[in-house]
Amino acid sequence: MRIGLLTDGGYPYATGESRLWCDRLVRGLSQHEFDLFALSRSAEQEAQGWVQLPAQVSRVRTASLWTADEDILGTHASKGLLARMVTGGGGRSYGRRERRRFTAYFTALATSVCTTGATGGEDDAAGASGGAGSGERSEDGRTGRRAAGAADAQFTDGLYGLAELAREHGGLPAALRSETAVRVLEAACRAPGTGRTVQTATVPDFLALARELDRVLRPLSLDWYDEESLGAVDLCHATSGGAAALPGLLAKRFFGVPLLVTEHGVQLRAHYLAAIDTSLSAPVRALLANFYGRLATEVYRQAAIVTPGNTHARRWQERCGAEREKLRTVHPGMESGRFTALGESGDSGPDDTLVWVGRIEPAKDLIALLHAFAEVRKSEPDARLRIIGAPAQGPEGATYLAHCRVLAAQLFPDEATDAHAVGDNPVSFEDIGGAEVPDLSEAYAAGGVVVLSSVVEGFPISLVEAMFCGRATVSTDVGAVVEVIGGTGLVVPPRNPRALADACLALLRDPERRARLGAAARARALELFTVEQNVAAFRGIYLELISHAPVRREADTVNADGEPRPFATPPEAHVQGPWTASGPAPAGAADRTARWAAEPRTVCAGARGAGGDDV
Incomplete structure (x- = not known):
């Protein structure tokens, strides 16, 4: 096919x-x-x-x-x-009829986006709750769901109407950046029933929102x-x-x-x-959140x-x-072949070394990991921590890595943290591809326990790689971590250095347990991932x-x-009657x-x- x-x-x-x-x-x-x-x-x-x-x-x-x-x-x-732009293609702009159609469709889309409760989730929760006043909440929930349903219908009418207009008459970008679009957005934000944050939007906000909508709706053109x-x-x-x-x-x-x-x-x-790190204003962020919420609802409905x-x-x-x-x-x-030799070796790794592997950025919370390792060192003075990976692209990643290096120097003032003298340091920052860590499998082989300390995580790729390698793991309970681990590793709350340290100590002190967990983790990864x-x-x-x-x-x-x-x-086309x-x-x-x-x-x-x- x-x-x-x-x-x-x-x-x-x-x-x-x-x-x-x-x-x-x-x-x-x-x-x-x-x-x-x-x-x-x-x-x-x-x-x-x-x-x-x-x-x-x-x-x-x-x-x-x-x-x-x-x-x-x-x-x-x-x-x-692009097939044709609004002012390109056949060398003409929208005519009067096309402009009226654009205004009608964009008004429907803008009105739905400005309506509060983008997915109706809060209303559903209120309608399902019981206890005192549950009848009133149920009625409010039904009203909210009806309003959300009407707004969803407006969204689809506007979205597909704009798509048909773009297909017939040549693209949307110029129209979405036009004064008409800005006036439509302003009217929709000022209409009764919009949220308090949305109603505070100003002309610069409308211009910024039009620019963002132009970008996300560009596939229509x-x-x-x-x-x-x-x-x-x-x-x-x-x-x-x-x-x-x-x-x-x-x-x-x-x-x-x-x-x-x-x-x-x-x-x-x-x-x-x-949206947390964007320079957009609060009204624009709220409106874009509503837009993406309604788009997600339509995608799931049509799929x-x-x-x-x-x-x-x-x-x-x-x-x-x-x-x-x-x-x-x-x-x-995920490819498991490159981890086969390490995973089948049965080696549980060094008894004194924790290893972290991944992309260095704030979401990985290496700050909490360093504080946890300081607690580990109080009980196990010979323990080491190897942080293996490169900073995320852009200045934020480099800044965060520098901050982690400074913190490591403060927590361990009597010992250097130079990345090039690995053997003598309690904490080292290393890249994959060097003499000490030539490839990814060697990174996981470097430690007896693989640690994941994230505060935000989707599907934890490094965790699955550690499981392919037969390594015991300690992870924070974020994203899909519990689903991936499935009982083959230790899981602790995020942002809790004390709990992270206790779990690491438990595995460092028990090689047999590490071996059992590592074998179970590898079997699970080979079955599912x-x-x-x-x-x-x-x-x-x-x-x-x-x-x-x-x-x-x-x-x-x-x-x-x-x-x-x-x-x-x-x-079936050749069979008479119903298919x-x-x-x-x-x-x-x-x-x-x-x-x-x-x-x-x-x-x-x-x-x-x-x-x-x-x-």
Whole structure:
């Protein structure tokens, strides 16, 4: 079958864990043909180039979410970035009728975004609570859900109306930056029923919001929505929510192509975390949070199947309205081969050494780790801590590393912390690739206990790598850590150096326990977190989706060589009468998609995740 793979800031560009996951998936499903539709996030990302693509990637279309309007036309037109701009394309601006349509659609979208309670989650909770006053709260909850439902309908009307306008008349960026758009945003923010924070927005806030909406809605203006592009695929697979899923929504809207959404980290949560460090004002942050919340709700509503990478992401998706019967937990697959020698050696590691491996940044909370190690040294004076990794890109990572070095020098004033004299220091900061740590497996071999001290974590990749290596671990209870560990390591509360120190001491003093936990951790990782189990799960999901929702397009029955295209004309098309056991024969792909969504579905063969989730 032909898969439209939708990415945002990952594959085929040369950086990022999402790029690695996509590459493993595409190479593992060599029997399918992939069309890649990729959004890039920065000039630096594009400058690093693409990874070498396998033969089953037949076509790549790229678009930038970071360029200015004039750059789009001048620099990236050869990549098929935009079909036509509002002031470009056919060399004309919107006419009066198109301007009226834009105003109507954008007003609907802006009104929904300015409505408080983006996902209705608080209202649901209030309506479900009992006790004194529960009747009033239930009524308030029903009222809130009705309001949220009406706002969601406004959002979809506005979103798809803008998409149809962009497709018919050439792009949205100039219109989204226009005075009309700013006036619409101002009127929506001043309307009754908006939140107190939103009502304080000023003209600079409206301009900033228009700029941000232009960026996130830029996929609506691409030239991907025709019978030769997304209309030619059998299935769209969005590898994240947010902007990457927008082309999938439109492919389903315009051509009835079923949509599969995979989120290893929920985009809405990522937006909330990123908003903390942004320079945007409080009203703009609140409005963007509402926008992303409503977009997430629509993505989950339209997706045929949603595959969270862990139950932590799954809970977020359910909170945003994802139906449980659509959710299939599929853990991300990771390469285990390079850790085989260490994992099968049975060596539990040095009895006196803790090791931390990862990207050095504030979310990893190395400050708490250093304070915990100071407590460890009081009981075990010969203990050592090896911090192995590079700082995160940008000035923040370098600043945080410098701060950690200064703190280590203060906590251990009588001993140097020079990274180049590893043997004599209680704390060392090292990079992978040097003489002491030539590769990643050697990093995990350097310690008897692997420590994760994060305060924010999605799917803990370094923890899974330590499990492949057969290492005992001590981790903080954040993100998907408990789900990944599953009883094969020690877990303590975050931001608690005393608890972290006690757990580390317990394992350092007990080599037999470390060996037992390490063996159990390796067995669990090989069962749940390998590339093979991930590819097998998606192979089954792809076949299930296409068997329930075959896309039939007369214009796409043959390929470029004149040969019949698989699944272009499904076998059911030659059978008279209904295609399923009940109901009239479907009129088109959209009808078939709606029908199969209500039917019971089987789970592909594979392992079982934590909490009984199917993978």
